[in-house]
Amino acid sequence: MTAYRQHIPLFWWLRQWSYLVFVLRELSSVFVAWFVVYLLMLVSAIGDGTYADFQAWSGHGWVLVLNVVALAFLLLHAVTWFALAPRAMVVPHVPPWVVLVAHYLAWIVLSAGVAWVVLLR
Amino acid sequence: MSTITMEVTRYRPGEDSEPTVQSYEVPLRKEWAVLDGLNHIKDHLDGTLSYRWSCRMGICGSCGMTVNGRPVLSCASFLVDYAPGPVRVEPLRNFPVIRDLVVDISDFMEKLPRVKPWLIADPPEEGEFLQTPEEMDEYKKYSMCINCMLCYSACPVYALEPEFLGPAAIALGQRYNLDSRDHGAEDRRDVLASAEGAWACTFVGECSTACPKGVDPAGAIQRYKLTAAVAAMKDFLMPRGARR
Amino acid sequence: MKRSPEPLVWLAFSGGGMAAALLVPVLLFLFGLAFPLGWIEPPSEEHLVALVRHPITKLVLFGLCALGLFHFAHRFRYTLYDGLKLKRFAVLIAAVCYGAAVVGSVASAIVLLSV
Numbered sequence: 001m002t003a004y005r006q007h008i009p010l011f012w013w014l015r016q017w018s019y020l021v022f023v024l025r026e027l028s029s030v031f032v033a034w035f036v037v038y039l040l041m042l043v044s045a046i047g048d049g050t051y052a053d054f055q056a057w058s059g060h061g062w063v064l065v066l067n068v069v070a071l072a073f074l075l076l077h078a079v080t081w082f083a084l085a086p087r088a089m090v091v092p093h094v095p096p097w098v099v100l101v102a103h104y105l106a107w108i109v110l111s112a113g114v115a116w117v118v119l120l121r
Numbered sequence: 122m123s124t125i126t127m128e129v130t131r132y133r134p135g136e137d138s139e140p141t142v143q144s145y146e147v148p149l150r151k152e153w154a155v156l157d158g159l160n161h162i163k164d165h166l167d168g169t170l171s172y173r174w175s176c177r178m179g180i181c182g183s184c185g186m187t188v189n190g191r192p193v194l195s196c197a198s199f200l201v202d203y204a205p206g207p208v209r210v211e212p213l214r215n216f217p218v219i220r221d222l223v224v225d226i227s228d229f230m231e232k233l234p235r236v237k238p239w240l241i242a243d244p245p246e247e248g249e250f251l252q253t254p255e256e257m258d259e260y261k262k263y264s265m266c267i268n269c270m271l272c273y274s275a276c277p278v279y280a281l282e283p284e285f286l287g288p289a290a291i292a293l294g295q296r297y298n299l300d301s302r303d304h305g306a307e308d309r310r311d312v313l314a315s316a317e318g319a320w321a322c323t324f325v326g327e328c329s330t331a332c333p334k335g336v337d338p339a340g341a342i343q344r345y346k347l348t349a350a351v352a353a354m355k356d357f358l359m360p361r362g363a364r365r
Numbered sequence: 366m367k368r369s370p371e372p373l374v375w376l377a378f379s380g381g382g383m384a385a386a387l388l389v390p391v392l393l394f395l396f397g398l399a400f401p402l403g404w405i406e407p408p409s410e411e412h413l414v415a416l417v418r419h420p421i422t423k424l425v426l427f428g429l430c431a432l433g434l435f436h437f438a439h440r441f442r443y444t445l446y447d448g449l450k451l452k453r454f455a456v457l458i459a460a461v462c463y464g465a466a467v468v469g470s471v472a473s474a475i476v477l478l479s480v
Contacts, residue, residue, distance in 0.1 A: 002134040003217035003225050008280050010450055016190065019277060022325045023448050029440035032385045035393055036430045036437075036469065040476045042396055043426065046413045047480035059401040067397030074393055078386035084324060085383075087340035088347050111391035117416065118395055119408055281447050320371035323443045346375060353372035 028077035031070040038067070078107065125149040125200055126207035127158050129170065132218050140218065143167075144207065149200055155210060156184050156195040159222075172222035179333060182269030186222055187211040192274035192331045213274040229270055232286055235312050236294035241305025256301040263296035263341055265334040272328035272338050284317045288328035288338030291319055295341040298348075314349040322346075374439050374463065381436025384429050423477045430473035431466075438466035 013019040045054035057063060082103040086096035124146045132140040145166050147158040156174055163170050174184040177196045184195045189209050200208065216224035242250070272288035279285045294313045298306045313319055322342045329339040400407040408416075416422055442462040446452045 003219050004132050004134075004137075004140060005217050006212075006214055008450075012277060012280070013448060018327055018330065019325070022277075022323075022327075023444065026323070026440050026444040026448065029437040029444070032381070032389065032433045033437040033441075033469075035385075035389050036433050036473070038397065039392065039426065039430065040473055043417050043480055044476050046410070046417050047476075049410075051410050051413060055401060055407065058397065064398070064401060067393060071390065071393050071397065074385065074390050077382070078390055081382050081386040084326070084343065087337065088343035090344055107387055110387045114388060114391045115395065119405070120412070277447060281450060282452060314369065314372075316369045316371060320369055320375065323447060350372040350376050350379075354376070 024073075025076060025080045028073040031073040032077070034066070034070055035074070082107070123149045125158070125204060127155075127162065128207045128209045129159070129162070129222070130211045130218075131170070131221050132212075134220055140212075147200070149204060149206075151199070151201050153200045154196050155186070155188055155193075155198045155200060155203075155208065158200055158208070159195065159210070170222075171220045180267055182267035185213050185269045185271050185274065187214055187274065192271040194269060194271070194333050197333060213270060215274050215276070215280045216270070226270060228283065229268070229273060229287070229289070232290045233268070233293070235286070236290050236297075237305055237309055237312075238290075238293045238297060240297065240300065240303050241308055242302050243304075250302045252301055259301070260296045260299040263292050263299070263336055266293055266296070266332075266336050267334055269333065271331040271333060272336075275327040275331035277325055277327070278321055278323055282317075282321060285321045286312065286315075286318045288322075288342065289336075291322075291345060292336050292338040292341040295345055298345075310349065310352070313345060314353070319345045319349060374435065377432060377435035378439035379436075381432035381434070382440075384432050385436055388429055389433070417477075417480050423480070427473055427477050430477075431470040434466040434469040434473075435463075438462040 009015070013023040042054060045051050058067075082100060085103055086099040089099055090096075091099060125148075127145045127147055128142050129145060130140045131137070131143045145158075145162045147153075147161045147166075150157075153161075154177075156177065159170065159172055159174075163172075172184070172186070172195075174196065175181040176183075179194055179197045182194075185192060186195045187193075187210070188195065188198050189203060192213060195210070200206075210222065212218045212222045212224050216226065216228070219225050245251075266289055268289060270289065273279050276285070276288055279287050291313060294309050297303045298309060298313075319342050322339070324339055324343060326339045329337045332338065395405070399405040417426075439462070442458055445458050445462075446455065451458060
């Protein structure tokens with residue numbers, strides 16, 4: 001049989017908006033890795049007593065731009081992650097929207113907790 | 122009477138090296154689905170056009186096509202929604218094209234029975250299997266699948282990795298796994314929890330968007346991943362434990 | 366029977382995804398934007414030193430780093446497979462991605478223990 005096999009372009013995810021969003025969501029993982037690097041640099045600067053230098057460096061234009069982009073991707077990650085969570089985690093007798101709201105509540109509480117611990121004087 | 126242009130993919134095996142596009146003017150009637158437009162072409166304009174269809178009411182699952190880039194049932198997509206046109210009608214993506222809009226579905230037909238989509242259970246001692254409405258709700262959503270393969274057409278993982286078991290087959294496996302009468306989850310695990318099974322899915326989610334029956338295969342697959350991961354951890358912690 | 370090693374890496378990916386979603390936005394906002402730009406007065410150095418030397422902080426940060434790196438490794442591996450059609454290099458890509466996560470986790474432990 002001489003069936004025709006349809007070709008898939010290399011950048012198939014540019015064909016459709018939803019595929020592009022998927023690839024961007026997956027690329028958020030690169031910025032998770034960047035954050036780990038940034039966090040470890042911060043921690044070692046605090047340990048070495050060079051926190052002032054780190055702060056000066058983190059105020060450089062390109063570092064700020066990188067962190068703005070990273071934050072945007074991390075927010076994309078968080079929103080898409082919480083949106084998908086109720087579909088993977090099916091809790092008996094609990095409707096999916098409750099699971100979704102619980103994730104957002106946990107996000108708010110933990111973010112406030114982290115900010116409180118960091119900013120506590 | 123107003124008309125709409127349908128741009129239909131043609132492929133004649135043995136004659137064409139690749140598909141071509143042919144345009145037809147068809148009447149634009151508000152009650153006409155894309156399939157009615159194709160039937161008009163076949164009956165009045167060009168009898169050589171080939172495509173599959175049967176029930177015209179969204180249950181046989183045979184008239185799936187790519188319309189304006191999206192996988193849809195052509196009997197459930199109305200021409201007026203694509204007005205003023207043109208309407209681009211292509212065969213389902215990710216399947217080999219046999220002729221015009223007809224695709225080769227043998228890969229799917231081979232994969233489907235691999236998940237053992239039937240009840241694996243000893244018959245009850247007497248009477249029939251009993252099930253509460255709550256128990257039925259556990260799997261009812263996944264039982265709505267009509268095997269139309271729109272989810273395979275929407276899935277980029279299946280496009281890139283034809284070995285992937287695919288959305289409908291995994292969702293159907295879950296349909297039986299979650300059935301209170303069934304005891305076959307362990308039998309299905311080798312297939313569902315293989316590298317070509319649920320683990321190949323990256324949760325693009327387009328299968329659930331494409332599904333005309335609200336099955337949510339993407340959700341079924343993620344749910345199965347969680348189940349399979351927990352089961353694998355149990356095996357790891359209790360190697361010869363209480364597995365059936 | 367042949368079982369896939371995927372459950373283990375998937376659990377690490379999921380744990381990392383959850384940890385990153387819950388904790389990274391606030392940390393990145395504070396230390397990456399709010400403090401460098403002076404939107405919020407940064408905490409004193411003594412407070413930060415005391416904070417990172419606390420064993421609970423070390424444990425949480427190590428968990429976040431290690432799981433976050435495995436989350437990255439797993440997701441990026443599939444992005445390369447599918448996004449750039451590189452499945453033919455699957456073994457090499459998996460080795461590099463998870464290898465980087467293991468090395469990064471060890472490095473995180475060293476950094477956190479030496480503070």
